[in-house]
Every structure is written in C-alpha cells, then in structure tokens.
Amino acid sequence: MPGCFIYIWLCFFAVFVRETEVKEVQTGLYSRVELTGEELDQQTVDSLRSVEWTKRNGLVTCLCFKKNTTFSAEYSQCCGRAHFYLNNNSLILENVTAKDEGVYTETIIRGNGTTKSQNFTLLIQYPPNVTEIVVSWTSNTSVTLKCEVSGVFLHLMWKREGLPVLEKHTHSFSERNQTLHISNITSSDYETYSCIASNAYGESEQHTYITGENSTVNRGNGAAGKTQTDQIVLSSGFTLAGVLGLCIVFFCLYKNHQRDADKVHGVYQEVPDTEEVTFSLYICTDLITSKEPSQASFEDYSAVGPTCREETVTLYWVTNDQSTSCADAGYDK
Numbered sequence: 001m002p003g004c005f006i007y008i009w010l011c012f013f014a015v016f017v018r019e020t021e022v023k024e025v026q027t028g029l030y031s032r033v034e035l036t037g038e039e040l041d042q043q044t045v046d047s048l049r050s051v052e053w054t055k056r057n058g059l060v061t062c063l064c065f066k067k068n069t070t071f072s073a074e075y076s077q078c079c080g081r082a083h084f085y086l087n088n089n090s091l092i093l094e095n096v097t098a099k100d101e102g103v104y105t106e107t108i109i110r111g112n113g114t115t116k117s118q119n120f121t122l123l124i125q126y127p128p129n130v131t132e133i134v135v136s137w138t139s140n141t142s143v144t145l146k147c148e149v150s151g152v153f154l155h156l157m158w159k160r161e162g163l164p165v166l167e168k169h170t171h172s173f174s175e176r177n178q179t180l181h182i183s184n185i186t187s188s189d190y191e192t193y194s195c196i197a198s199n200a201y202g203e204s205e206q207h208t209y210i211t212g213e214n215s216t217v218n219r220g221n222g223a224a225g226k227t228q229t230d231q232i233v234l235s236s237g238f239t240l241a242g243v244l245g246l247c248i249v250f251f252c253l254y255k256n257h258q259r260d261a262d263k264v265h266g267v268y269q270e271v272p273d274t275e276e277v278t279f280s281l282y283i284c285t286d287l288i289t290s291k292e293p294s295q296a297s298f299e300d301y302s303a304v305g306p307t308c309r310e311e312t313v314t315l316y317w318v319t320n321d322q323s324t325s326c327a328d329a330g331y332d333k
Helices: 002-016 042-046 228-267 323-329
Strands: 018-028 033-036 050-057 060-068 082-085 090-093 102-109 115-125 129-139 142-150 155-160 171-174 179-182 192-199 202-212 215-220 274-289 302-318
Touching: 018 033, 033 115, 050 082, 060 082, 129 192, 142 155, 142 192, 142 202
Parallel strands: 018 115, 129 202
Antiparallel strands: 033 090, 050 060, 050 102, 082 090, 102 115, 129 142, 142 179, 155 192, 171 179, 192 202, 202 215, 274 302
C-alpha cells in the first residue's frame, strides 16, 4: 500500500502546492518598469481571494500592495510610486532608483485555496562611468592613451577634436578599444582626445589635451576643465591686475600728498630770516659866509649856495627770534 500513500500525497501537494517562478528584470536608472505576472482569465479573477506583492531587499521584507475580495487595494511607501493593474496582473514602478532594487514576490490565492507565487529580481542598470584617461609616453614620438571605465559598456569610441579617430598606420587600438596608441607623433597631433563609453542606459566621456611630451590635461564630461595654458594665462592676468592696482593706489596717495603740500605753501610763504635794504641818502648843507659882526648887514651876507653829498646806507631787517640779541650786540653803550 505504499504506492497509495504516495498518490494521496501527490494529490494533496497538487492542491496546496506553492508554485514559485523566478524572473530577472533589468532596467535603467530613473526609468519605468513593469513587473507582469501570469495572465489571469476571467474565471480566475472572479474567484480570487487576494493578490499580494512584497519586496525583499537583503533581510528586510515589506508589503507593497494587497487586494482581496472584501477590501479595496492597499499601497504602502515600501515600493515608492507603485500601481497595480489586475486586468493584466502587472505592478508598475515609476522613476526607479537603487533603493528599488530587490526581489519582488507576487502571491495569488485562488478561490479553491491554491496559491501561486512568482518572483521578480529587479536590477538597476547604470551608464558606464569613464573615470580618467591615462597618458603614457613611451618615447619622444609615441604616446599611449588608456580609457579607464567603471561599469559595463557596450561601445567605446575615441575622438580627436570631436571627430572619430580611425585606425591607421599611426593610430591603433587594443583592449576593446580602451587603449589608443599613437606613433610618429607630430605637433599636429597635439589636440584634444575624447573617450566615450556607452551602453543601453547612457554614456559617459572624458577628455584630455596633449600639448607635448609628459604634458597633458584631463577634462571630464563636457569640457568643464581648463588646459594648463589657460591656467597660466589666468594666473598671469590676476598678477598683472594686482600690480596695476597697487600702482594706482600709490599714485593716488602721492597726488593727495602733493595737494596737501600745495595748500600749505599757498597759505604760509617762507619768509627769509634777514632782508638787506640798500638806499642812498643825500645830505645837503646850505653854507652862508658872513663878514665880521661889525661889518654885518643884510646886504653884506652872501649865499654860497647848497652843498650836497651822497651817503649810502645799508640796513638789515631781522625777523627771527635772534633779532634782540643781534641788536644788543651791535649797540655800543
């Protein structure tokens, strides 16, 4: 009778079995994803007891959605902006991010008590990230550019001044185009080189400018960086502006000092300590000769006439504090 027990156990398992399926879903960051379960016929829909969606991320499990025959649909913040559509048995997630990754499980309980579960593993895919371009000079005329990429990329392209770099006798590629070799380099090759990596979810790029041996500048995602020459010119400009500013400040201070000095000299004029004055002095005498008194009469006086002589006199005018001492020194008592 062992076979009878095996048959009964199989029947019991067929009624109460919990069917589990796993499906992997990949989508891009900030995209819209649809998790679609098994198609339900109208009879199954009418006899449903409940539909439930849960999300498991590591050791944490939360309820996203639940609907039964007696209660309306219930959503939680566990799955963000989620919507369930019973007509096609789909859970829609909007604008997914890294926190939406995990295992989503749909559990359907039919009217006869049977249960069906289906698992969806949601993986968020990202664009590749070009981190840098490593430049290595192997000789004075040979250089190697290696594009460092994190993440998965499907295509990788090199450009020079915005134009694709084609493989020729002086340009060659290796390591899935990640490495660009330039031989017999000349001054015409000193330009901007770009590495662009992409997949189905986006692209990323980096730029480097080759100016000569051991002289390159990396710039990422667009041309946000500046070349070394631009930085030198910018520094020189700031230095020159600072020197000119100092010159202007000193010039203004000098002019202001000159104006103050002119005002002082305009009001107070320097007076010499002594001033020499020279003038001529004429001394005139009227000499009249007379006779003896006994012979005097008005008519007897004879006029000799005026006699003059010139005397030169020099005077010193003293204006300082030593005027008194000088006067005393020159006075003979």
